[in-house]
Amino acid sequence: MSPKPDVSEERTEQIIEAALKVFAEHGVEKARMEDIGAEAGLSKATLYLYFKTKDVLIGVIMRRLFASMLHGFRVPDTGEGAVKEQLRQFAARLVAELRRMQPLLPLLYEFYAMGLRKSAAREVLGEFVAEFIAILAPVIGQGVASGELRAVDAEKVAIALGAMLEGTLLLWAFAPERVDLEAQMLYGTELLLSAL
Amino acid sequence: MSPKPDVSEERTEQIIEAALKVFAEHGVEKARMEDIGAEAGLSKATLYLYFKTKDVLIGVIMRRLFASMLHGFRVPDTGEGAVKEQLRQFAARLVAELRRMQPLLPLLYEFYAMGLRKSAAREVLGEFVAEFIAILAPVIGQGVASGELRAVDAEKVAIALGAMLEGTLLLWAFAPERVDLEAQMLYGTELLLSAL
Amino acid sequence: MSPKPDVSEERTEQIIEAALKVFAEHGVEKARMEDIGAEAGLSKATLYLYFKTKDVLIGVIMRRLFASMLHGFRVPDTGEGAVKEQLRQFAARLVAELRRMQPLLPLLYEFYAMGLRKSAAREVLGEFVAEFIAILAPVIGQGVASGELRAVDAEKVAIALGAMLEGTLLLWAFAPERVDLEAQMLYGTELLLSAL
Amino acid sequence: MSPKPDVSEERTEQIIEAALKVFAEHGVEKARMEDIGAEAGLSKATLYLYFKTKDVLIGVIMRRLFASMLHGFRVPDTGEGAVKEQLRQFAARLVAELRRMQPLLPLLYEFYAMGLRKSAAREVLGEFVAEFIAILAPVIGQGVASGELRAVDAEKVAIALGAMLEGTLLLWAFAPERVDLEAQMLYGTELLLSAL
DNA sequence: CATGAATGAGCCTTCATTCAT
DNA sequence: TATGAATGAAGGCTCATTCAT
Numbered sequence: 001m002s003p004k005p006d007v008s009e010e011r012t013e014q015i016i017e018a019a020l021k022v023f024a025e026h027g028v029e030k031a032r033m034e035d036i037g038a039e040a041g042l043s044k045a046t047l048y049l050y051f052k053t054k055d056v057l058i059g060v061i062m063r064r065l066f067a068s069m070l071h072g073f074r075v076p077d078t079g080e081g082a083v084k085e086q087l088r089q090f091a092a093r094l095v096a097e098l099r100r101m102q103p104l105l106p107l108l109y110e111f112y113a114m115g116l117r118k119s120a121a122r123e124v125l126g127e128f129v130a131e132f133i134a135i136l137a138p139v140i141g142q143g144v145a146s147g148e149l150r151a152v153d154a155e156k157v158a159i160a161l162g163a164m165l166e167g168t169l170l171l172w173a174f175a176p177e178r179v180d181l182e183a184q185m186l187y188g189t190e191l192l193l194s195a196l
Numbered sequence: 197m198s199p200k201p202d203v204s205e206e207r208t209e210q211i212i213e214a215a216l217k218v219f220a221e222h223g224v225e226k227a228r229m230e231d232i233g234a235e236a237g238l239s240k241a242t243l244y245l246y247f248k249t250k251d252v253l254i255g256v257i258m259r260r261l262f263a264s265m266l267h268g269f270r271v272p273d274t275g276e277g278a279v280k281e282q283l284r285q286f287a288a289r290l291v292a293e294l295r296r297m298q299p300l301l302p303l304l305y306e307f308y309a310m311g312l313r314k315s316a317a318r319e320v321l322g323e324f325v326a327e328f329i330a331i332l333a334p335v336i337g338q339g340v341a342s343g344e345l346r347a348v349d350a351e352k353v354a355i356a357l358g359a360m361l362e363g364t365l366l367l368w369a370f371a372p373e374r375v376d377l378e379a380q381m382l383y384g385t386e387l388l389l390s391a392l
Numbered sequence: 393m394s395p396k397p398d399v400s401e402e403r404t405e406q407i408i409e410a411a412l413k414v415f416a417e418h419g420v421e422k423a424r425m426e427d428i429g430a431e432a433g434l435s436k437a438t439l440y441l442y443f444k445t446k447d448v449l450i451g452v453i454m455r456r457l458f459a460s461m462l463h464g465f466r467v468p469d470t471g472e473g474a475v476k477e478q479l480r481q482f483a484a485r486l487v488a489e490l491r492r493m494q495p496l497l498p499l500l501y502e503f504y505a506m507g508l509r510k511s512a513a514r515e516v517l518g519e520f521v522a523e524f525i526a527i528l529a530p531v532i533g534q535g536v537a538s539g540e541l542r543a544v545d546a547e548k549v550a551i552a553l554g555a556m557l558e559g560t561l562l563l564w565a566f567a568p569e570r571v572d573l574e575a576q577m578l579y580g581t582e583l584l585l586s587a588l
Numbered sequence: 589m590s591p592k593p594d595v596s597e598e599r600t601e602q603i604i605e606a607a608l609k610v611f612a613e614h615g616v617e618k619a620r621m622e623d624i625g626a627e628a629g630l631s632k633a634t635l636y637l638y639f640k641t642k643d644v645l646i647g648v649i650m651r652r653l654f655a656s657m658l659h660g661f662r663v664p665d666t667g668e669g670a671v672k673e674q675l676r677q678f679a680a681r682l683v684a685e686l687r688r689m690q691p692l693l694p695l696l697y698e699f700y701a702m703g704l705r706k707s708a709a710r711e712v713l714g715e716f717v718a719e720f721i722a723i724l725a726p727v728i729g730q731g732v733a734s735g736e737l738r739a740v741d742a743e744k745v746a747i748a749l750g751a752m753l754e755g756t757l758l759l760w761a762f763a764p765e766r767v768d769l770e771a772q773m774l775y776g777t778e779l780l781l782s783a784l
Numbered sequence: 785c786a787t788g789a790a791t792g793a794g795c796c797t798t799c800a801t802t803c804a805t
Numbered sequence: 806t807a808t809g810a811a812t813g814a815a816g817g818c819t820c821a822t823t824c825a826t
Contacts, residue, residue, distance in 0.1 A: 006809085007809085007810075008810090011810090027309075032794085032795065032796085033796065034795080034796095042812090044796090044797090044812085044813095045798080045799085045811075045814095046811055046812070048796090048798080049810075053796080053797080054795095054796070054797090105312055106309060106313050109305065109308045109312055110309040112305045112309070112366065112369075112370075113302060113305035113306040113308070113309050115369075115370055116301055116302035116369060116370075122370065125370040125371075126370050126373075129367050129370045129371035129374060129375075130374060132367075133371075133374060152387075153383070156379075156384075157387065159364065159367055159374075159375055159380055159384075160364070160380070160383065160384035160387050160388075162363065162367060163359075163360050163361075163362075163363030163364040163366070163367050163380075163384060164356060164359050164363055165359075166359075166362075166363035166366055167358065167359030167361065167362035167363030167364070167366070168355065168363070170308065170359070170362055170363070171328075171355055171358060173311075173312060174308075174311055174312075174318065174321035174322050175325035175326060177322075178326060178329060178355075183352075184352060184356070184359075187349070187352045188352075188355070188356035188359060188360070191348075191353065191388060191391045192387060192391065194391045195390045203785080228819085228820065228821085229820075229821060230820080230821095238786080239787045240821090240822090241786070241787050241789090241823080241824085242785080242786055242787065244821090244822070245785070245786075249821080249822080250820095250821065250822090399806080400806090403806090419701075419705055424798085424799065424800085425800060425801085426799080426800095434807080434808090435807065435809075436801090436808085436809095437801085437803085437807070437808050437809080437810095438806080438807055438808065440800090440801070441806070441807075445800080445801080446800065446801090497704055498701060498704035498705050501697060501700045501701035501704055502701040504697045504701070504758065504761075504762075505615075505694060505697035505698040505701050507761075507762055508693055508694035508697055508761055509694050514762065517762035517763075518762050518763045518765075518766075521759050521762045521763035521766060521767075522763060522766060524759075525763075548771075548772060548775045548776075549779065551756070551759055551767055551772055552752060552756070552772070552775065552776035552779050552780075554755065555752050555753075555754075555755030555756040555758070555759050555772075555776060556748060556751050556752035556755055556776070557751075558751075558754075558755035558758055558759065559750065559751030559752055559754035559755030559756070559758070560747065560748070560751040560755070562700065562751070562754055563720075563747055563751050563754065565703075565704060566700075566703055566710065566713040566714050566716070566717045567714045567717035567718060567721075569714075570714075570717060570721060570747075571717075571747055576744060576747055576748070576751075579741070579748065580744075580747075580748035580751060580752070583740075583745065583748050583780060583783045584748075584780065584783065586783045587779045587780065587782045595788085595789075596789090620815085620817085621816075621817065621818085622817095630791090631790065631791045631792075632791085632792095632817090633790075633793095633819080633820085634790055634791070636817090636818065636819080637788095637790075641818080642816095
């Protein structure tokens with residue numbers, strides 16, 4: 001209807017992507033709105049047409065990042081395959097996802113750090129963890145119910161698995177020469193599975 | 197030799213402690229040299245007599261933090277007790293250590309994030325991981341050698357255990373209402389032990 | 393002549409009224425063109441079709457305000473009534489006018505302040521003062537001529553009366569709990585009249 | 589005691605004077621902190637060591653200005669001279685004071701305008717008016733008590749006189765070619781006095 | 785040794801104004 | 806005529822760092 005096409009969604013996306021890139025590269029605090037604008041091919045002032053403050057932009061990026069991670073983890077149509085097989089596939093998917101996200105790792109940990117200071121950020125992270133558990137626990141619970149697994153505490157096992165995977169990522173991030181991300185994640189997963 | 201007692205070490209310590217506190221409270225980037233000085237009961241300018249720049253101070257604090265953590269983890273005189281028992285004790289010590297460090301958690305994650313950007317920081321973290329492995333792997337290796345454990349890859353298991361513990365800390369930090377740090381760490385440890 | 397009705401005058405009026413309102417509410421400097429547009433139900437850019445710059449718009453508003461004030465003051469068909477009575481009526485009309493303009497008072501004083509800096513604004517104010525005198529002096533002169541009043545300097549008296557009324561407004565504006573605008577203006581007028 | 593003399597009071601004064609000048613010249617809103625710094629021979633950042641924000645600085649300047657005006661007005665040792673004579677002297681002092689303050693007039697009116705918007709500023713102005721009345725009313729009251737003057741309402745007369753003087757200033761400011769400040773103030777004062 | 789004092793370099797945010805459609 | 810979109814130019818405020826005393 002309008003004489004001009006509405007570019008606002010496009011711009012928003014454009015800015016988010018630019019911000020994601022700049023944040024990942026320079027860190028959230030060091031990233032200047034000007035840089036983000038430049039990366040997006042827009043002027044600094046234009047950013048403020050789409051995001052009221054830098055903090056708002058940070059929040060959006062953060063939510064995006066975790067949502068995208070969760071999306072990658074989600075178990076697709078939990079068929080009837082053996083539970084252990086499903087968990088293996090989950091780990092494999094995670095590995096793939098993390099490989100994709102590797103350049104965003106520093107940003108991820110910045111958000112982790114932020115989550116421990118700003119309640120707004122913590123909320124997002126809390127939901128992330130809850131989602132994570134909500135994905136794994138039922139699968140394990142199913143295995144217990146069907147007798148495929150020992151009578152373990154499904155939620156605790158889910159957390160242990162998630163923790164091990166998350167922790168492996170961390171150790172690998174700091175000592176890639178000591179830790180082979182993929183092999184280690186799969187090995188750790190097998191280890192845990194053998195205990196079920 | 198000097199007619200006046202050398203207060204330099206004392207001052208250095210004083211500043212480090214103040215900085216640790218201020219960093220933990222406000223975050224590394226938000227912490228102002230002025231705040232640190234105030235906390236130490238010194239003037240902002242005086243800090244520069246002991247630390248050339250804020251970055252240097254950050255580095256020292258970081259090293260301190262990880263050294264202190266490692267110190268807490270180190271297995272004391274690995275007696276000949278069963279390996280599994282030693283690992284249980286390790287986990288227990290870690291839990292205790294983490295409880296002590298709880299107020300420093302945000303700072304810890306800030307350093308993690310930093311480690312992914314600044315090579316100087318990464319080095320410290322890499323050593324930390326290496327140390328971590330160096331503490332656990334031999335114990336596990338011993339267990340394998342003595343036949344107490346299955347013929348597992350000692351290093352990989354050490355990493356898996358460390359990862360799980362580290363990851364549990366993270367999940368707990370963001371969802372303390374879903375994760376009971378102590379119970380979960382011990383549970384996860386048992387789970388892994390039962391796989392060995 | 394144009395096939396479409398010329399809305400230009402209507403729009404201009406619409407904008408002026410919106411600007412007057414926004415200026416009065418937020419102050420001239422704080423008022424944003426965007427706000428004025430919003431108040432007028434127009435887009436910010438549209439304002440520029442009718443006023444080249446914000447300064448031009450300010451100038452127009454300023455002229456409007458003073459013209460409207462003068463209009464309210466003007467002595468209607470100075471009958472032959474006693475001069476003192478006419479001056480009383482003038483004061484009464486002024487009081488009424490000021491009551492109507494009360495919400496615009498901050499704006500009025502902003503224009504006063506502006507008048508002392510920008511020559512364009514000063515001009516408007518100079519004319520305002522001249523007009524003010526031009527209204528009162530002849531009436532007083534008449535009274536002197538007719539012998540109703542002492543042989544005073546009509547212009548000086550006019551200025552004194554105007555000044556007193558204007559000054560009363562100021563004092564009342566800042567200390568309404570100490571000054572009753574209407575009573576004080578009438579009292580002051582009587583005081584002056586009793587000196588004529 | 590300190591190895592260095594405390595320059596803080598000197599600096600504060602230095603900055604206030606610079607700010608007064610820059611505010612008077614460019615207007616409060618247009619004045620940039622940088623300009624004030626330059627005028628004071630200091631860097632912009634240094635200003636913030638002595639004044640937390642620009643608003644605080646504005647407030648201090650405003651208070652200064654009115655305090656200084658009041659100081660100039662204050663009746664010195666109200667001798668027993670005839671009341672009318674005292675009021676004449678008051679007017680004369682005011683004229684002198686205003687001549688001294690002439691360059692600050694635009695600033696004065698800016699503060700008047702501000703007083704109608706910001707409660708903090710209004711407070712200062714309210715006190716100013718109250719002080720003004722508190723200076724004049726007692727003198728007039730004395731005259732009434734002693735029988736020198738008619739039985740007038742001392743406070744109302746004080747306000748009327750103050751208003752006339754204040755108003756004269758305004759009219760003169762905008763039409764100096766029509767109004768002779770000194771002559772007009774004294775004329776207006778005489779007019780009022782002749783009514784008492 | 786200590787520090788009061790000062791500042792250069794930055795960064796976020798705002799807004800009057802422009803222009804393609 | 807109307808406007809959505811964009812921006813250049815500012816300006817307030819902060820802070821790590823320096824240095825004379």
